[in-house]
Amino acid sequence: MSKTAIPYKIYLEENEMPKAWYNLRADMKNKPAPLLNPGTGQPLTAAELEPIFCKELVAQELDNDTAFIEIPEKIRDFYKMYRPSPLVRAYCLEEKLKTPAKIYYKFEGNNTSGSHKLNSAIAQAFYAKEQGLKGVTTETGAGQWGTALSMACAYLDLDCKVYMVKVSYEQKPFRREVMRTYGASVVPSPSDTTQVGRQILAQHPGTTGSLGCAISEAVEVAASNPGYRYVLGSVLNQVLLHQSVIGLEAKAAMDKYNIKPDMIIGCAGGGSNLGGLIAPFMGQKLKGEADYQIVAVEPASCPSFTRGKFAYDFCDTGRICPLAKMYTLGSDFIPSANHAGGLRFHGMSSILSQLYHDGYMDAVSVEQTEVFEAAEQFARVEGILPAPESSHAIKVAMDEAIKCRETGEEKTILFGLTGTGYFDLVAYEKFHNGEMFDEIPTDEQIAASLAKLPDIQG
């Protein structure tokens, strides 16, 4: 296909944007395992979840059957401010790599949160507002989710309390300041503002924090303040549901130009971007309508899929959250502080875990120095300075395109470019100064943290 046939960027028209989210669970034969009450070992009921999560979001969390869930108009209007995101044909990268492969990426970074996180943030804030709540609490790692939630809350006039993983809080003062611009309060985690935070600080005085700790703190605050609920930026079924807007748009744009990807690649921390990107494609695959190779890319320093265990585990370090069945490194696992950015979660979405377990997708892990090399090469030819998280997918897409150069295969590759690296320049600076290295957990470290998995195994 010539350059004139496929534009550099495909934008859907406003009336082509999705009107409903796609709930992949409806088409899974093996449904993701339910969340369990850690006390009883029984599946959590809506009544048990509603003190923590908004009512409508609980309904979405538990709904394994409805394939399409309408996107409320107010959310669709908000989406129109920064969506559709472009599906980009990476002509310049293809040329640079001298590959016959055709590379596409769905770019979610063209909004102030700098990532795809805004897609679920506005949905969760909307349902909190509908329920008449005062505000929401959450955790943030790299800061993208916290920024996204701050923006959504500012728009809807909701209070927003963010627990930010300490290492990111210190490395990313500007992320913090953006959240404040949008009116959020931001606390470095672990902190002494919660019981669980004080416990973690007592046990690990020098800790730089983890998403698991921050989740525990945010949940505690939501549970103990009337008019507040907890919201989460990844992992949960509801989040993957909202993020399906990425894949639905990508597929609509590809269908418009008769493009069929052979391979779909996404980075995976908790799984929200990957789950959203692949949703409609995976749906076809599950129904036998089409086949795609689907690849999750995770950091070698936090390799849940590739070195974790498929088991029930706590979602948080403080062990106050429900148990989810997922690929996990153990809720005690904290990746090296040297690891830049997000993708630091010890577990993985239950939906993706089940699909991976059932053989519907592959997973690979990559080291961060090679990820930054790919990121810099990408920036120089495609213009966009990518987030370290997104660059995990770039790395694997580039490797695949190089293989195609060798084999002559004209593979069509689609990857998710989840966000921009404008707030990750401390990490880029380390990379430029040769101060970045890889710290990969040993088998013993992983075994030690897996040894502490809860006894309840569903």
Added chain:
Amino acid sequence: MSKTAIPYKIYLEENEMPKAWYNLRADMKNKPAPLLNPGTGQPLTAAELEPIFCKELVAQELDNDTAFIEIPEKIRDFYKMYRPSPLVRAYCLEEKLKTPAKIYYKFEGNNTSGSHKLNSAIAQAFYAKEQGLKGVTTETGAGQWGTALSMACAYLDLDCKVYMVKVSYEQKPFRREVMRTYGASVVPSPSDTTQVGRQILAQHPGTTGSLGCAISEAVEVAASNPGYRYVLGSVLNQVLLHQSVIGLEAKAAMDKYNIKPDMIIGCAGGGSNLGGLIAPFMGQKLKGEADYQIVAVEPASCPSFTRGKFAYDFCDTGRICPLAKMYTLGSDFIPSANHAGGLRFHGMSSILSQLYHDGYMDAVSVEQTEVFEAAEQFARVEGILPAPESSHAIKVAMDEAIKCRETGEEKTILFGLTGTGYFDLVAYEKFHNGEMFDEIPTDEQIAASLAKLPDIQG
């Protein structure tokens, strides 16, 4: 018009993007005054300019007659990576302000340089490459131009040396790091790497620098290194020519939906964004085909149009550059260090100066605290965190929309949202902490610097 009639964002199709830049000078009865040789007082010839500037750019600089200049294909391909930029209907801002006005903005921030500057950077780098040069030198204030040029040079494999105004270098370490990611070398100005820098440091030891100083240094380096030329991100005729892509796209998008703006607003530092945005509209106005109210907005701390003099002046503090006829505060004028971001240039584009002098446009100045108030309000409803520079235009557009609320007038307002504020969070932080204030030059200060205008007055 209903929301369904006009989408939130209008994107042109790739084949609707401009194929030629529009040279406004061709339709001006009173042409902008020529650049003068400060030694002889005579108009500079191409032969005199070519040791400093690329040959093809000199031709564009001096061309007052050709209305449309073809955009080379390689530049159009680069444009396709980040353009067309969206023309956004500010539905949420309108709702917030309860105004009957219809507000549109042309958003140039969706690229890693974070601003419109990339439009001219790629053009200038392209012509330098075509001429077989090794590299280019330049200055940067807020860092947007330097980032844009670094990106363009990385793409074309050209060396790039950037002199960055010291106050920005210190306030914006991340901007510096982005430039390094794209392979540029970045020096704080004034520096001891040039003769003129050493002189300025000797005269003003504590200076935080100015665009004027940085220009002098970059020009000196280009003139004394074979294979290098100097490039400039604003002020020059050639830059306004390249930036006409903004206005051409905006007009094409408006024409597509039968929208006619009543008022067009842009921030003005050296004039490149404003000159580009208004180009095709001003062309119609000059030919009597349509009428528009056109407003330049400048900072009260650097008010070239509103308090300067229309006269020949040096473009740089070191007085080594040609003389340009323009509204100027005197080449010695250095705005308060407290003033955030760009728009710090003492002069103004000769084209815009002539048009303002001839009554084709208006100018107002605004204070920075009220600009940041408008910026924050805008961010909270429209989602985008705006650059301080762009927020000058936001402030005036919002004021006008509020007036419409009072009068009931359904005015259509178009303003230029030139970029994002992701690298301006030190300034936002100051604003939030109440540490930002306005420092407006006294009449005596301006008179003192105007007293040093060169004797040659064309």
